[in-house]
Amino acid sequence: MHEKLLKPYNPNETEQRIYKKWEDSGYFNPDICVAKGITKADAPHFSIVLPPPNVTGRLHLGHALEHSLQDAVVRFERMRGRRTVWIPGTDHAAIATQSRFEKELQKETGKSRHDFPRDEFFNMINEFGLKNQKDMLSQMRLLGSSLDWSREAFTLDEKRSLAVKTAFKKMYEEGLIYRGHRIVNWDPKGQTTIADDEIVYQEEKTTWYTFKYGPFEIGTTRPETKFGDKYVVMHPDDPRYSKYKDGDTFELEWVNGKTKATVVKDSVIDITTGTGVMTITPWHSVVDFEIAEHHKLEKEQIIDAIGKMMPNTGEFAGLKIADARKQIVEKLRAKGLVVKEEPYTHNIATAERTGGIIEPQIKLQWFINVNKPIPSKGGKTLKELMRGPIASRQIEILPNHFEKIYFNWIDNLRDWCISRQIVYGHQIPVWYHEPKCTPRQGREEDVIKCEQVVVATEKPKCEFCDAGYVQDPDTLDTWFSSGLWTFSTLGWPDQTTDFKTYHPTSLMNPGYEILFFWVARMVMMSEYLLGDIPFKTVYLHGIVRDSKGQKFSKSAKNGIEPEEVIKQLGTDALRMSMIVGIGPGNDLNFDIQKVKAYSKFANKLWNITRFVLSNLEDFDVSKKYELTAADALLMDENHDVVKKITTDMEGYKFYLAAENLYHYVWHTFADKIIEEAKPRLGQPTGNKDKESIQFTLLTILKTNLRLLHPFMPFITEELWGIINGSDDVKLIVEPWPSSQ
């Protein structure tokens, strides 16, 4: 009897020791597996790139869920002989990291970004990110993840930066990236543009004002924007206003005196809302902007970048929005132009990261055109490139119904604003000639050839003068670099062996909440840049909530640290609790009771092994034994389990495989097979019936340790070593039981 088995199982000591051995063995790296003859060089590949966690803090239970799933499939594929790689990495997460850092900086020193030069500030944020990164990488080891550390990547490291610049340049040159004045979501608090999907809507109780506007009555919740409104818009089919024609003008008394207004007819107007008439403020409303663009109307800025009234608002200049609103209503009331004031509830847009109220603004920004036919793609648009491989099932999304949600999103997609006015991130690789080109002697003729704007991966030099180029100060939306993740991690734009061997990747395992942010963009980038899919299967996981179904949040103080759980009950138990019973796309209500149940299972497994080994002391493992008919039947049943588990694993039904294994090991193997074996084991040494059951027990135990390894890697590896009397880690590369 092995001395370790005399003591209860100690997950903490075991897990740390085993992980170190795995890492030292090199088995996480497929090249080493091939070199050692464990994996055939020409074996089919299986590759996953880890969804890179943001370097904003530490790993939480959601990451534990992600790692449990991915490590299970990676270990399964490695054991069944695939050339398997799982690439680790982290995401610089631009706005998220910068705003987290700024908050801490403000709290600790009272300083803001304006107190530092750009480079210095960038470095400060980067240091903060890298410190978090270090913690996160060691947490990943704690989770037992068999990641190939030799291939670790960061979305902001040198190789990934080259990928970003290369991608940008290609898209720019093909006219897919453009700079333009467009209405954007401006966050006055964060002083940056944010993407549509970074907006959070919040309910607000406000007042619905009805004003007299010439012969019309208009409704609004935002009187302060109504200043320069000189277009009044109504539906062309609205019978109430049929006597007014498109283009009619009229004089009226308005906020700052007499003004002239023009009638515009547009069918986007909802006849049933308010009076069916509205005035438009194109500079500060997406809908209004689109109407103005459509009818080629003038646009005027009313509110500045920090949320105050512009000089052209006369006496209201410099007022904050809320104050201006009150005073303007006062003034209109005095003029007798206020018809009605009613309470009204609506949703206002706020910035997810800073909480600032979004003020739409027209800004010069960089965009990706999703509707432009691309010559090199047979005239397809980026939208179509995103849609194609999902529609054709070249990429399968699990659960399938998310495909419909994905299509619905794509159909409503607008051009993607990719510039951000923050320092942390990939600076846009566009260079402006500054100041104007003053050519050197004798080159005067050439100046017309001088490029004023250059898109390049390196800082360009002007051929004709001594002036330099200045880089665009904006940085890219973090999802731009994330979109390249499946191949930037494999060495692209270089045509590396890794890239050729492992792309397209086999599986992607993100949370469903980033299906659009990320999955869609990976499909877009990969289809556009490589003409290939980024992955074959997307297995979406849900959100981890607390046991009552509440989201984890700082304010609710219901956060649970994965490390605490691991310390208390072990990684294997945590991993099982994250897998059993959780189908793809399902949220998980985390309950420590469930983890406890699987820690008991670990103990059960430990004791099963102890029992079996203690009954094998007079048994020669090297000999071949003849099985009784009953035992042959037990072996067949176990083989059925192998078949079922294998099928479930292949179909990404980990939640069923793990549960079935648990059930078989405990309630069939332990409760029935072992219990019924007891009298037979009491027979004398060498008895044929005893030998048959000894052989059967050992074989079933070893088979099930292999089956359980993907889910509970530590304890199974430890027991495998004990059974085989070896201190080496071997189970991780042991062949998966044959299901033939």
Add this chain to the structure above:
RNA sequence: GAGUCCAUAGCUCAGGGGUAGAGCAUUCGCUUCACACGCGAAGGGUCGAUGGUUCAAAUCCAUCUGGGCUCACCA
């Protein structure tokens, strides 16, 4: 408002045209020499409502009710 998913035991959820399943929880009995982190047993559901298809519906279809999620928008 549009899209989408869900409604099954106290809780969390699998399953899915032919006598209702798991885990946890509950109750009772057991210190039986692998394991009390255990063993044995028990209770508990007309599978959201109504209608339809069918020999047969929890399962398929329709409608409804309630809830979740995503997107859009409220001028």
